[in-house]
Amino acid sequence: MKVPFGDPAAEYASLRGEIDAAIRRVLESGIYMLGPELEAFESEFAAYCGSRHAVGVASGTAALMLALLACGLEPGDEVLTVPNTDTPTTSAITHAGGRVALVDTHPRTFNMDPDRLEDAITDRTRVVLPVHLFGRPADLDPITEITRRRGLILIEDAALAVGAEHRGRKVGTFGVMGCFSLAPSKVLGGVGQGGIVTTDDEALADRLRVLRNYGHAPGLSLDPANLLGGGFTVLEEGHNERLDEIKAAALRAKLPTLDDRIERRRQAAALYDRLLADAAAMIPPVDEDTRNVYHSYNVLVDDRDAARQFLAARGIATRVYYNPLLHRQPAYAYLEAGPGSFPNAEAAADRMMALPLFPQIADEQVEAAAEAVVDFVGPA
Ligand SMILES: Cc1ncc(COP(=O)(O)O)c(C=O)c1O
Numbered sequence: 001m002k003v004p005f006g007d008p009a010a011e012y013a014s015l016r017g018e019i020d021a022a023i024r025r026v027l028e029s030g031i032y033m034l035g036p037e038l039e040a041f042e043s044e045f046a047a048y049c050g051s052r053h054a055v056g057v058a059s060g061t062a063a064l065m066l067a068l069l070a071c072g073l074e075p076g077d078e079v080l081t082v083p084n085t086d087t088p089t090t091s092a093i094t095h096a097g098g099r100v101a102l103v104d105t106h107p108r109t110f111n112m113d114p115d116r117l118e119d120a121i122t123d124r125t126r127v128v129l130p131v132h133l134f135g136r137p138a139d140l141d142p143i144t145e146i147t148r149r150r151g152l153i154l155i156e157d158a159a160l161a162v163g164a165e166h167r168g169r170k171v172g173t174f175g176v177m178g179c180f181s182l183a184p185s186k187v188l189g190g191v192g193q194g195g196i197v198t199t200d201d202e203a204l205a206d207r208l209r210v211l212r213n214y215g216h217a218p219g220l221s222l223d224p225a226n227l228l229g230g231g232f233t234v235l236e237e238g239h240n241e242r243l244d245e246i247k248a249a250a251l252r253a254k255l256p257t258l259d260d261r262i263e264r265r266r267q268a269a270a271l272y273d274r275l276l277a278d279a280a281a282m283i284p285p286v287d288e289d290t291r292n293v294y295h296s297y298n299v300l301v302d303d304r305d306a307a308r309q310f311l312a313a314r315g316i317a318t319r320v321y322y323n324p325l326l327h328r329q330p331a332y333a334y335l336e337a338g339p340g341s342f343p344n345a346e347a348a349a350d351r352m353m354a355l356p357l358f359p360q361i362a363d364e365q366v367e368a369a370a371e372a373v374v375d376f377v378g379p380a
Pocket of ligand 1: 085088157183194
């Protein structure tokens with residue numbers, strides 16, 4: 001049995017009528033940027049998350065960079081994040097004029113370790129940027145307490161965690177801003193790149209809207225039928241990072257059924273949990289007060305690369321995320337963080353692999369993948 005790593009086309013097929021109608025609606029309207037679909041998607045996404053505002057942007061990368069710019073980093077300001085994330089988390093810090101500083105992760109959850117966060121804070125720290133890794137909320141109680149007590153700005157990298165909850169509250173609403181990716185492989189995957197920033201702060205939302213659109217003051221009509229279009233005020237030097245109307249319309253078509261797909265992800269994860277409970281592999285821990293949306297299902301095994309070959313020989317796809325870790329990448333040699341700098345993250349990175357998990361996966365496919373893992377690793 002073949003088990004692919006994901007199936008975006010199957011998701012499209014299950015919503016074909018809604019997505020086709022949404023895209024046609026945009027094409028026929030003649031308004032392709034900054035129009036009614038984006039505005040509607042922003043309010044629907046904000047309502048879904050429980051935030052007052054949401055600002056659509058071109059990618060999760062843009063969401064992070066514009067959020068960091070919007071909070072006014074000064075040169076030399078440090079932003080604390082984790083080494084086991086994708087490059088955009090850290091490159092956004094640099095592009096927004098800040099300095100990257102890394103904190104080790106917790107050996108149980110692989111999310112930012114709050115105890116090490118406290119130790120890593122310096123006089124130059126301005127922002128704390130935890131990642132909700134693979135759809136599991138970071139340890140938000142201590143992280144929000146520490147950032148509040150130390151007067152720091154909390155921004156969440158929720159790129160992988162649309163719909164995840166901590167104590168019944170959605171991620172993206174704990175920090176001053178939450179940054180989401182809407183790329184095809186994400187939990188709310190669009191028909192191309194996309195991102196969105198959530199915030200309760202109206203001034204920040206306004207600034208994000210200016211920053212994503214060249215720095216122009218809002219109000220300029222992009223409707224070609226407008227008889228007196230043109231003319232603008234440049235408030236600051238911004239970027240070209242809007243979320244297009246076609247993409248916003250397709251995302252609107254998907255949002256109403258997002259929770260159904262998340263529940264299917266959670267069922268498939270629970271099946272993996274049961275099937276791998278007695279295997280010599282570490283499976284993702286389940287916490288009562290969190291809703292993990294399982295962007296991916298990552299296990300730790302010995303001899304990970306051989307395990308992947310073994311699964312591939314049975315037709316089962318796997319992935320390895322964020323390996324080597326960021327501080328071991330050439331772009332971050334300047335951090336001078338050698339092997340052993342972040343021991344928990346490093347120990348996990350050597351053993352971690354992601355098993356197939358997506359909303360359309362069949363139980364039989366989960367069973368085949370889990371059986372292959374058990375056959376490779378043996379009993380605990
Ligand atoms: C943790 C994390 N943050 C940010 C991003 C950036 O998102 P995007 O690819 O939409 O720019 C990614 C991308 O996959 C990611 O994994």
